[in-house]
Amino acid sequence: MDIENLKFEDGLVTAIAQDYKTGDVLMVAFMDKEALKKTIETKRGYYWSRSRRKLWKKGESSGHEQIVHDILIDCDADAVLLKVEQIGGACHTGYRSCFYRTIDGEVIGEKLFEPDEIYKQ
Structure with missing residues (x-):
């Protein structure tokens, strides 16, 4: 499968980051073609920020980067699954996973860090 065959909606594809050892879902984000290409080339997680309207490398400000071990495509070719080794917390709120609370x-x-100490502006 070629990334040109993925179904990007409005230029983006859903990207799920999963811990490659435990299977825990760490986060859901979006990728444009450039983010996916950079992720494939560098084996580090790159995403498209819809709020900031720019490409970002996971961990660029926190140091909590993702080492990508594998990339899978779903059956409809409209989502990617990144199997990652997460260095530090995946969630910008300080938790290991963005899915840290029940409905x-x-x-x-598990809270790993205090955001105010990491994201100083």
Whole structure:
């Protein structure tokens, strides 16, 4: 499969980052073609920020980068699964995973850092 055959909607494809050892889902983001190409070339997670409207490397400001071990494409070719080794927390709120709470709001995830200490502007 060639990345040109992926179904990018409005220039983006859904990207799921999963811990390559435990299978835990760490985060969901979006990639444009450039982000996917850079991820393939460097074996590091790159994404497209819809809020900032720019390409970003996971960990560029926090140091909590993703080492990509494998990239899988779903059956409809409209999503990618990155199997990653996450260095530090995946979530910008300080948790290991962005999926750190239940639907009822109970926090069940592990907090690894305080965002105010990492993201100084």
